[in-house]
Amino acid sequence: MTERGRPILITGANGLLGQYLVKVLIEEGQFLVATGRGVCRFLHAEVFKGTPQQAPSYIYADMDFTDPASIRHVMDYWKPSVVIHAGAMTQVDPCEEDPLKCYQVNVEGTDLLLDAAKAVGARFVFVSTDFVFDGAAGPYKEDDTPAPISVYGQSKWEAEKLVMRSGLDWAIVRTILVYGTPFSGTRANIISWARDSLQAGRTIKVVSDQWRTPTYVGDLAEGISALLRLQKQGVYHISGRDFLTPYDMTLRTARLLGLDEALLVKVDASTFFQPGRRPPRTGFIIDKARRELGFEPVSFDEGILLTLGLTER
Numbered sequence: 001m002t003e004r005g006r007p008i009l010i011t012g013a014n015g016l017l018g019q020y021l022v023k024v025l026i027e028e029g030q031f032l033v034a035t036g037r038g039v040c041r042f043l044h045a046e047v048f049k050g051t052p053q054q055a056p057s058y059i060y061a062d063m064d065f066t067d068p069a070s071i072r073h074v075m076d077y078w079k080p081s082v083v084i085h086a087g088a089m090t091q092v093d094p095c096e097e098d099p100l101k102c103y104q105v106n107v108e109g110t111d112l113l114l115d116a117a118k119a120v121g122a123r124f125v126f127v128s129t130d131f132v133f134d135g136a137a138g139p140y141k142e143d144d145t146p147a148p149i150s151v152y153g154q155s156k157w158e159a160e161k162l163v164m165r166s167g168l169d170w171a172i173v174r175t176i177l178v179y180g181t182p183f184s185g186t187r188a189n190i191i192s193w194a195r196d197s198l199q200a201g202r203t204i205k206v207v208s209d210q211w212r213t214p215t216y217v218g219d220l221a222e223g224i225s226a227l228l229r230l231q232k233q234g235v236y237h238i239s240g241r242d243f244l245t246p247y248d249m250t251l252r253t254a255r256l257l258g259l260d261e262a263l264l265v266k267v268d269a270s271t272f273f274q275p276g277r278r279p280p281r282t283g284f285i286i287d288k289a290r291r292e293l294g295f296e297p298v299s300f301d302e303g304i305l306l307t308l309g310l311t312e313r
C-alpha cells in the first residue's frame with residue numbers, strides 16, 4: 001500500500017472502549033480504520049471515496065461483523081495489519097435472555113473476523129472479560145482456569161478459544177468493569193449514577209458482596225496500545241488496581257464529592273433479580289501487564305475525577 005504501511009482496524013469503535021482506542025491510536029499517529037455498525041457516532045470523519053493510497057490516517061467504515069459480506073467488503077479493501085476486536089454484545093442480561101443472539105455476535109462474529117484476518121495475514125487482538133471466571137477465587141491471573149457462569153461469559157470464553165486456536169499471531173486482553181465517560185452518547189457508569197442519585201437526594205441500593213478491580217477506560221486503551229507497540233502475544237489481564245465492591249465504589253464517589261453517604265444502602269447481590277449470574281469475586285492480578293507492558297493504572301479515586309471531568313491526564 002503506502003510507505004506508512006497497512007492500517008490497524010478496530011471493531012466496536014462507537015462503543016466506550018472503541019472511542020478511547022481511536023483517540024489513543026490517532027494521537028500516536030497510527031493509520032486507523034475504525035469500524036462500527038452504521039454511522040460514526042463519535043468523531044466526524046469524511047466519507048472517504050479515494051483509493052487506500054490516498055486515504056487520510058483515520059477512516060471510519062460501517063462494518064457489521066456478523067455479516068460475512070460486510071466484513072469482506074472492508075477487510076479485503078483495507079487489508080489491515082492488525083485487527084483489534086473490541087465490539088461485542090456486552091449487556092449481560094440481554095445475553096442471558098437471548099443466548100442465540102449472544103452466540104451469534106460474540107462467538108460467530110469473532111470466528112468470521114478470524115477468517116478474514118487469516119485471509120489478509122493480520123494480527124488479532126481480542127478484548128475479553130473477567131466474566132470468563134466463576135468468581136469463586138479472585139483475583140485471577142492469566143493462567144487461571146476459566147469457568148463462566150453466564151451466557152455472556154461463556155460466549156466470550158468460546159471466542160477466546162477460537163482466537164487461541166486460530167494459528168494467527170494473537171493476543172487476548174481481559175478486562176473488568178470498564179468505566180469512563182464516552183466522548184459522544186450517554187452511558188451510565190457507577191460513578192455518575194452515584195453522583196446523580198446522591199445529588200438528587202435519592203437513596204440507592206448498592207451491592208457489597210461482589211468484588212472487582214474496576215478499570216478506567218483510558219488506562220485500558222493505553223494498555224492495548226502498549227501491547228500493540230511491543231508486539232506482545234498471549235493473554236494479558238488489564239484492569240484497575242483497587243479491589244472494591246460496587247458499594248465501596250459509590251462510597252468513594254460520595255466521599256470525594258462531599259455527598260451524603262447515608263443515602264447508600266448496602267445490599268447483597270441476591271436481593272437483585274438479574275437474569276444473568278454475576279461472578280462474586282473476580283479482580284485481576286496485573287503483574288504481567290505491569291512488567292511486560294509498563295502498564296500502571298490510575299487509582300479508583302483518580303478514575304472518579306477523570307470520569308467526571310474534574311481532572312485531566
Ligand SMILES: NC(=O)C1=CN([C@@H]2O[C@H](COP(=O)(O)OP(=O)(O)OC[C@H]3O[C@@H](n4cnc5c(N)ncnc54)[C@H](OP(=O)(O)O)[C@@H]3O)[C@@H](O)[C@H]2O)C=CC1
Nearest residue numbers: 012014015016017037064065086087088090129175177178
Ligand atoms: N464494559 C465493561 O465493563 C467490560 C467490557 N468488556 C469487553 O470490552 C469490549 C468493549 O466493551 P465496551 O466498549 O464497554 O462495550 P460497548 O457496549 O460500549 O461497545 C460495544 C460495541 O460493539 C458494537 N457491536 C455489537 N455488535 C456489533 C456488530 N454485529 N457489528 C458491529 N459492531 C457491533 C456495538 O455497536 P452499537 O453501538 O451499534 O450497539 C458497540 O458500539 C467488549 O468486547 C466487552 O466484552 C470486558 C469487560 C468489562
Ligand SMILES: Cc1cn([C@H]2C[C@H](O)[C@@H](COP(=O)(O)OP(=O)(O)O[C@H]3O[C@@H](C)C(=O)[C@@H](O)[C@H]3O)O2)c(=O)[nH]c1=O
Nearest residue numbers: 090092129130131175176177178205206207210246278
Ligand atoms: C443497577 C445496579 C447495579 N449495581 C452493581 C452491580 C454490579 O456489580 C455493578 C455494575 O452493574 P451492571 O449490571 O451494569 O454490571 P455488570 O453487567 O455486572 O458488568 C459487567 O459488564 C460486562 C460487559 C463485563 O464484561 C464485566 O466485566 C462486568 O463488569 O453495579 C448495584 O449495586 N445496584 C444497582 O442498582
